Amino acid sequence: MSDRVYIFDTTLRDGEQSPGATMSENEKVRLARELEKLGVDIMEAGFPAASQGDFEAVRKIAQTVKHAQVAGLCRSMPQDIDRCWDAIKDAAHPRIHTFIATSPVHMKYKLRKSPEQVLEMAEAAVKRAASYTPNVEFSAEDASRSDWDFLVKVTETAIEAGATTINLPDTVGYAQPQEFGDMIRYVIEHAKNSHKAIFSVHCHNDLGLAVANTLSAIQAGARQAEVTISGIGERAGNAALEELVMATKTRNGYYQVETNIKTERIYPTCRLLSMIIGQPIPANKVIVGANAFAHESGIHQDGMLKNRETYEIMTPESVGREKTDIVLGKHSGRNAIKGKTSELGYSLDDDALQTVFEAVKGLADKKERIYDADIEAIILEEVYRIPDKYKLLHLSVQSSDVGVPPNAAVVMEVEGERREHAALGTGPIDAVFTTISEIVGRAPKLKRYSVNAITSGGDAQGEVTVHLEENGYSTVGRGAHRDIIAASARAYLNALNRLDKKNSEG
Numbered sequence: 001m002s003d004r005v006y007i008f009d010t011t012l013r014d015g016e017q018s019p020g021a022t023m024s025e026n027e028k029v030r031l032a033r034e035l036e037k038l039g040v041d042i043m044e045a046g047f048p049a050a051s052q053g054d055f056e057a058v059r060k061i062a063q064t065v066k067h068a069q070v071a072g073l074c075r076s077m078p079q080d081i082d083r084c085w086d087a088i089k090d091a092a093h094p095r096i097h098t099f100i101a102t103s104p105v106h107m108k109y110k111l112r113k114s115p116e117q118v119l120e121m122a123e124a125a126v127k128r129a130a131s132y133t134p135n136v137e138f139s140a141e142d143a144s145r146s147d148w149d150f151l152v153k154v155t156e157t158a159i160e161a162g163a164t165t166i167n168l169p170d171t172v173g174y175a176q177p178q179e180f181g182d183m184i185r186y187v188i189e190h191a192k193n194s195h196k197a198i199f200s201v202h203c204h205n206d207l208g209l210a211v212a213n214t215l216s217a218i219q220a221g222a223r224q225a226e227v228t229i230s231g232i233g234e235r236a237g238n239a240a241l242e243e244l245v246m247a248t249k250t251r252n253g254y255y256q257v258e259t260n261i262k263t264e265r266i267y268p269t270c271r272l273l274s275m276i277i278g279q280p281i282p283a284n285k286v287i288v289g290a291n292a293f294a295h296e297s298g299i300h301q302d303g304m305l306k307n308r309e310t311y312e313i314m315t316p317e318s319v320g321r322e323k324t325d326i327v328l329g330k331h332s333g334r335n336a337i338k339g340k341t342s343e344l345g346y347s348l349d350d351d352a353l354q355t356v357f358e359a360v361k362g363l364a365d366k367k368e369r370i371y372d373a374d375i376e377a378i379i380l381e382e383v384y385r386i387p388d389k390y391k392l393l394h395l396s397v398q399s400s401d402v403g404v405p406p407n408a409a410v411v412m413e414v415e416g417e418r419r420e421h422a423a424l425g426t427g428p429i430d431a432v433f434t435t436i437s438e439i440v441g442r443a444p445k446l447k448r449y450s451v452n453a454i455t456s457g458g459d460a461q462g463e464v465t466v467h468l469e470e471n472g473y474s475t476v477g478r479g480a481h482r483d484i485i486a487a488s489a490r491a492y493l494n495a496l497n498r499l500d501k502k503n504s505e506g
């Protein structure tokens with residue numbers, strides 16, 4: 001049976017210590033509501049002694065959140081602890097989180113205290129916190145650079161004073177996974193009454209090992225993980241909630257632990273945070289980045305279409321994202337293109353598929369990303385075209401405001417014969433249409449002309465639709481191209497070819 005790992009989210013406290021991630025009171029409350037929906041067990045709402053603003057935000061969150069525990073952080077100082085309690089006392093499940101550093105470098109240079117003084121401060125702090133609530137967490141800051149036997153002593157002291165959670169942080173992201181797991185196991189095995197507390201870890205990502213260290217600690221017996229959404233936090237950040245949770249879920253057989261997180265709420269929560277702090281999610285970010293479930297190369301796309309498990313270890317839906325993105329581009333193969341065209345509702349034979357395949361490869365050389373609408377435009381242009389009597393070979397257009405009137409030069413093939421001509425027009429598109437009509441010796445009436453950007457971005461394709469009328473017949477022609485004048489010429493010829501077919505069918 002799987003053991004439960006409690007998720008302690010500190011996005012609103014350590015996450016907010018990330019440069020540029022300061023949030024207003026309203027934003028913190030909004031995120032707190034989302035964290036509750038996500039299913040975090042404990043949320044650290046802030047550091048009430050830091051400022052009046054943080055005090056108010058923590059108090060508001062404490063009054064708002066109903067199911068999750070709400071923690072406030074405080075130094076091992078009476079005035080900080082009292083202020084913290086004041087802020088969280090209205091919570092349905094309040095927790096005081098007090099801390100003091102235990103590493104030689106922090107004790108000597110930052111605190112200017114001896115280990116004995118630190119032990120006394122820890123004991124006094126936990127006792128004071130426990131006089132307010134039985135739910136007290138004690139953290140030995142910079143635990144990973146502390147003497148292990150001193151950590152055992154501090155842990156015993158804090159448990160004896162009333163702490164029910166003991167947090168051993170890797171404050172500066174210095175630990176290595178095996179070593180960190182060994183440290184947690186050592187303290188749990190050697191501290192008296194360790195069974196009376198839940199052991200927790202809080203890992204920073206300075207060497208990119210925050211999640212690995214947290215997982216190693218879980219294997220060693222830690223049952224609370226302190227994390228943040230998208231891994232934001234002081235310096236390089238904290239262990240990312242989404243990475244830790246999905247690692248334990250995806251490899252449940254390996255870790256044999258479970259969390260209470262509703263994983264399908266992960267993506268919406270990360271998006272909300274990104275909007276609040278105004279920092280976009282990088283495309284290659286684990287689980288929540290735009291590329292995390294996008295498959296670009298033909299061999300991967302082929303595997304995915306045959307069975308998603310070939311290249312996906314979790315589904316995008318399981319983290320609240322939309323379906324897998326098969327990104328068609330220059331690395332795509334025929335199977336992916338066939339899959340996409342049938343998904344769009346077209347059933348193409350092998351020849352048509354080959355035509356689309358070649359057109360996609362050609363377009364991919366010019367365009368960074370191929371969208372569904374590009375594929376549809378290619379199908380319309382390359383497959384569902386009436387056999388052409390008229391073909392465009394070259395087009396050159398001069399558009400102008402003053403001086404030379406707009407003019408076009410067109411080289412075409414008319415039933416296999418090359419013809420060229422140039423003409424003026426009221427605008428560049430009119431010049432193109434006039435030149436083509438003069439080449440083919442016809443003068444259909446242009447009833448309607450429209451242009452749509454069918455894809456987005458600076459390299460978007462435009463689709464032009466023209467309605468032509470001639471001898472009582474009317475028809476529609478379409479053309480797609482990255483240049484709308486070229487798209488217009490194609491649409492006009494497409495309509496002329498259709499008209500010609502109607503005329504000849506009588």
Ligand SMILES: CC(=O)SCCNC(=O)CCNC(=O)[C@H](O)C(C)(C)COP(=O)(O)OP(=O)(O)OC[C@H]1O[C@@H](n2cnc3c(N)ncnc32)[C@H](O)[C@@H]1OP(=O)(O)O
Nearest residue numbers: 047049050051075076077099100101110111112141171234
């Ligand atoms: C690893 C972490 O993330 S720890 C949490 C970090 N978060 C914050 O710092 C919250 C924002 N901080 C603040 O607003 C301010 O630092 C305050 C209000 C907390 C304190 O401000 P000040 O009183 O001006 O102190 P200042 O920040 O300059 O220095 C910190 C003091 O606390 C002491 N201290 C640091 N940690 C602790 C602790 N856990 N317990 C007791 N004292 C501590 C330092 O030794 C220093 O003492 P000194 O003034 O006697 O040298």
Ligand SMILES: CC(C)C(=O)C(=O)O
Nearest residue numbers: 099139141169171202
């Ligand atoms: C206050 C503690 C838990 C902390 O943020 C750290 O050690 O990184």
Ligand SMILES: [Mg+2]
Nearest residue numbers: 014171202234
């Ligand atoms: Mg921290």
